[in-house]
Amino acid sequence: MKKILIIRLSSIGDIVLTSPIIRCLKLQKGFEIHYLTxxxxxxxxxxNPYINKIHKLKSNFNETIIDLKYENYDFIIDLHNNxxxxxxxxxxxxASSxxxxxTLAKYLLIYFNILGSNLHIVEKYFQAIRIFNVINDNCGLDYFIGPTVEVDYNINQSYIAWSVGASYNQKMLSEKQIxxxxxxxEFPVVLLGGGDEAKMGDTIIQKSTNKRIYNFCGKLSLDQSAxxxxxxxxxxxxxxxxxHIAAAFKKIIISFWGCTKPVLGFYPYMSDYGSIQIVSKPNLSPCSKHGNYCKIQKNGCIKEIDPKVILNEINRLMKQNNINCHLESKH
Structure with missing residues (x-):
């Protein structure tokens, strides 16, 4: 049995997006899979049942190298490339791939609006393992929640999960829009995010007339949010x-895009077919690779998304999927 090391050091979404690679290597080739992050x-x-061993990057880089050398890997799959x-x-x-x-294609897209390959990042990951003749099983992403995870919230009802955070403010809808x-x-909404979004969640609750909002930002583990x-x-x-975790669960997703755009290849992968992308300035190229800079306005062109558009899409999806809830659209 070959022993394989997969490298993806960060971050949440990027690691979740490697999950089809892990699954297909294990199920199609039976490799012993180790993962460094x-x-x-x-x-x-x-x-994740498809991973045999997880290695955690140490602050002393040489110690990490010593640990990995001990494993005598047959092959390294580098899905980070740094x-x-x-x-x-x-x-x-x-041996490695x-x-x-x-990088050049992203540069041409961002600065000259020249569209090259429009492959999703998952498909690019699969290109890195072509040497093994592994094929995409088209089962989407995986996310496995620990067996003891629970949250003090009534999940036996229909509710919306709203992820309000992002790595940069320019990628976030504003409090006012939300x-x-x-x-x-008139529908339960749980606000999800990290500690940086806790204050934002409190403000939304204080200023909203909807009394069925619950701010879980900064209060849950990642598994609990999942x-x-x-x-x-x-x-x-x-x-x-x-x-991306929502996509792993095949949820219906309304995703919001401004400085980054789906054309960069990081849109929800194989989520529910009803999922949609609401894009600010869809005719323009992405403002930046990571969304930390906006060509249009300082706080990000995502702030130009009309709340009415979001509300109309919520109404449509709820009706289309026959979800029992009460929504009121006011114009």
Whole structure:
């Protein structure tokens, strides 16, 4: 049995997007699969039945190299492609393949609006393992929640999970936009995000007339947030890690895009067929690769998305999927 090391050091969404690679390598080839990532992201992988061993990147890089050398890997699959992953490959001195980021293509798209390959990132990951003749099983993403995870919230009802955070403010809907939507729905909404979004969640609750909002930002583990997403009837999300977790559960997703755009290849992968993308300035190229810079306005062109458009899509999806809830659209 070949022993394989997969490298993806960060972050939440990117690691979830590697899950089809893990599954297909295990099920189609039976490899012993080890995975190297940063300690703070190991929770994403701990319940994955297709991984034999997780290695956590240590602050002392040499210690990490020593640990990995001991494993005597047959092959390394580098799905990160940065300086550290290259140094690891150099030190371990075994056969490897590397995910191609397509940096030039992204540059041409962002700065000259020249569209090259429109492959989803998952398809690019599969290109990195062509040497094994592994095919995409088209089963989408995986996310495995630990067996003891629970949340003090009534999941036996229809509710919306709204992921309000993102890695940069320019990728986030504003409090005003979210409040404008929530004020017009008589329906439970759980707000999800990290500690950085806790204050935002409190403000939304204070200023909203909807009294069925629950702010879980900064109060839950990642598995607990995933638990609420899994049991929701609809997920609303910026371009962030929780969006990809929702896709793993095949949820109906309304995703919001501004500085980053779906054309970059990071849109929800094989989520429910009813999922939609609401894109600000859809005729323009992405503002930046990571969404930390906007060509249109300082706070991000995602702030130009009309709350009425969001509300209308919620109404349509709820009706289309016969979900029993009360929504009021006011114009």
């Amino acid at each position: 940063k300690p703070e992201y190991s929770i994403l992988l701990e319940s 300086i550290r992953s290259w140094l690891i490959k150099l030190n371990l001195r075994c 590397t995910y191609k980021k397509g 409040i404008s939507v929530i004020n017009k729905i 638990f609420l997403i899994k049991n929701s009837c609809l997920v609303l999300s910026n371009d962030t890690g929780l969006m």
